[in-house]
Amino acid sequence: MCYKKISYIEWGVVMIDDTITAIATAPGEAGISIIRISGKSSIDILDSIFQSKNGVSIQDFSQRKMVYGHIIDREKNKVLDEVLAVYMKAPHTYTKEDIVEINCHGGIVPTRNILELILRSGAQMAEPGEFTKRAFLNGRIDLAQAEAVMDLISAKTDKGFEVALNQLEGTLSKKVRALRNIIIETLAHLHVSIDYTEEDIQEITYPELLSNSENVKENIEGLLKTSETGKIIREGLNTVIIGKPNVGKSSLLNALLRESRAIVTNIPGTTRDVIEENLSVKGVPLKIVDTAGIRETEDLVEKIGVERSKEFFNKADLIILVLDASDELTKEDREIIELIEERKAIIILNKTDLPMKIGEDELQSLLKEKKIIRSSIIEEKGLMEIEDEIVRMVYGGQVKSANNYFVTNVRHKASLEKALKSIEEGIDAIKQSLPFDLLEVDIKDCYDALGEVTGDTVDDDVIDKIFANFCLGK
Numbered sequence: 001m002c003y004k005k006i007s008y009i010e011w012g013v014v015m016i017d018d019t020i021t022a023i024a025t026a027p028g029e030a031g032i033s034i035i036r037i038s039g040k041s042s043i044d045i046l047d048s049i050f051q052s053k054n055g056v057s058i059q060d061f062s063q064r065k066m067v068y069g070h071i072i073d074r075e076k077n078k079v080l081d082e083v084l085a086v087y088m089k090a091p092h093t094y095t096k097e098d099i100v101e102i103n104c105h106g107g108i109v110p111t112r113n114i115l116e117l118i119l120r121s122g123a124q125m126a127e128p129g130e131f132t133k134r135a136f137l138n139g140r141i142d143l144a145q146a147e148a149v150m151d152l153i154s155a156k157t158d159k160g161f162e163v164a165l166n167q168l169e170g171t172l173s174k175k176v177r178a179l180r181n182i183i184i185e186t187l188a189h190l191h192v193s194i195d196y197t198e199e200d201i202q203e204i205t206y207p208e209l210l211s212n213s214e215n216v217k218e219n220i221e222g223l224l225k226t227s228e229t230g231k232i233i234r235e236g237l238n239t240v241i242i243g244k245p246n247v248g249k250s251s252l253l254n255a256l257l258r259e260s261r262a263i264v265t266n267i268p269g270t271t272r273d274v275i276e277e278n279l280s281v282k283g284v285p286l287k288i289v290d291t292a293g294i295r296e297t298e299d300l301v302e303k304i305g306v307e308r309s310k311e312f313f314n315k316a317d318l319i320i321l322v323l324d325a326s327d328e329l330t331k332e333d334r335e336i337i338e339l340i341e342e343r344k345a346i347i348i349l350n351k352t353d354l355p356m357k358i359g360e361d362e363l364q365s366l367l368k369e370k371k372i373i374r375s376s377i378i379e380e381k382g383l384m385e386i387e388d389e390i391v392r393m394v395y396g397g398q399v400k401s402a403n404n405y406f407v408t409n410v411r412h413k414a415s416l417e418k419a420l421k422s423i424e425e426g427i428d429a430i431k432q433s434l435p436f437d438l439l440e441v442d443i444k445d446c447y448d449a450l451g452e453v454t455g456d457t458v459d460d461d462v463i464d465k466i467f468a469n470f471c472l473g474k
């Protein structure tokens with residue numbers, strides 16, 4: 001029995017005829033593994049390989065009920081494993097198709113043997129992300145929601161997970177759809193105005209067009225504004241700790257990490273190369289780099305370290321400059337302060353437990369508007385303020401709890417930028433009172449670009465590319 005893959009479009013719904021299977025859990029030794037089957041034949045396949053304890057067919061049990069039994073290779077008359085199996089009927093399932101899940105013993109042998117048996121029984125091996133792709137093609141979720149599934153799995157921080165979960169629940173999609181609805185109404189009115197000029201129909205006016213389009217434009221800009229934070233939530237904020245030697249840079253890294261990662265000594269030039277670490281500050285993921293103190297040096301190894309520090313400095317999103325309060329401002333400090341003038345930076349005045357020598361007035365005048373945080377890493381003071389400031393820098397002026405959607409995906413960002421460009425061109429055309437059929441093109445382009453986010457207007461090859469990045473069994 002083999003189910004050939006035939007897809008055809010019927011009433012706008014893609015019907016998929018073949019049944020797919022994959023191991024849904026991570027490979028290797030584990031308590032249990034789960035093998036998934038989805039498609040028309042999944043329940044028949046389970047029936048043909050599963051024997052419940054009392055010999056009753058699985059189909060005589062109600063759906064969504066875990067049934068205890070064994071997987072039997074009937075051809076070889078061999079028991080493959082002791083399992084719990086469940087079936088779920090379409091359409092209220094992950095893929096909107098009939099789904100089977102078999103919980104077997106975790107381990108390479110039982111999972112491989114059961115998977116092989118399912119394949120022999122007529123299922124096809126699923127491609128990466130194919131279960132989620134079916135959920136999309138069968139209309140249960142849109143493309144942005146499908147992408148959120150992958151983000152959920154790969155999220156490294158609580159915040160990343162929370163944002164992905166919101167996206168999965170459709171927060172971003174809803175916002176985009178609302179904008180598309182405004183546009184479609186405008187387009188409809190525009191159409192009528194173009195096609196039925198002779199008749200007694202209220203034509204859309206230029207001021208009306210302008211106000212609708214500007215509303216759309218502002219909303220797209222609002223979404224795009226979240227993308228900088230969105231990128232950080234997804235990929236981490238590139239942060240670099242700089243300062244002259246011996247000010248406490250490595251001590252700060254260790255304090256933020258809450259472990260002794262970098263060597264700390266009172267010898268200037270202790271850190272000779274960059275040290276990279278990932279950490280989460282109140283849910284904000286940071287890719288943080290502790291650098292070799294920047295100074296003129298003849299030591300070759302240290303020289304290379306200083307050069308590498310400068311490279312990291314150049315590409316950082318956020319700079320944490322550490323200064324020593326117990327020392328006077330030096331030429332090195334002044335040079336570094338000059339370097340960060342145009343950059344997003346947090347200034348830390350460390351070693352405040354020692355007698356102050358630094359000229360604070362001069363320092364503040366050099367730093368202009370930049371905020372100075374006092375700390376004594378050794379006495380564990382100021383760390384909370386530093387963490388709060390990092391979070392504040394990331395969210396900018398935005399109140400994070402009020403904003404539960406962020407554009408985290410570069411594909412979405414590109415589509416929104418395209419939509420923005422089209423609506424801006426449309427607005428220009430409206431302002432010049434160009435003919436309706438010319439405006440219509442720009443407004444329609446904006447509508448289509450927004451549709452790319454939710455997958456309403458997107459090419460098949462884009463869809464294939466997106467799902468190819470998923471893991472197998474999802």
Ligand SMILES: Nc1nc2c(ncn2[C@@H]2O[C@H](COP(=O)(O)OP(=O)(O)OP(=O)(O)O)[C@@H](O)[C@H]2O)c(=O)[nH]1
Pocket residue numbers: 243244245246247248249250251252263264265266267268269270271272291292293350351352353354375376377378379
């Ligand atoms: N009194 C005092 N000493 C501190 C403080 N923070 C760090 N130190 C000490 O300052 C010295 C240098 O600290 P590090 O963290 O190694 O400094 P660094 O900036 O990484 O130094 P290099 O790697 O050499 O550039 C160590 O002896 C620390 O214990 C502080 O808040 N107060």
Ligand SMILES: [Mg+2]
Pocket residue numbers: 249250251262263270271290291293
């Ligand atoms: Mg150091």
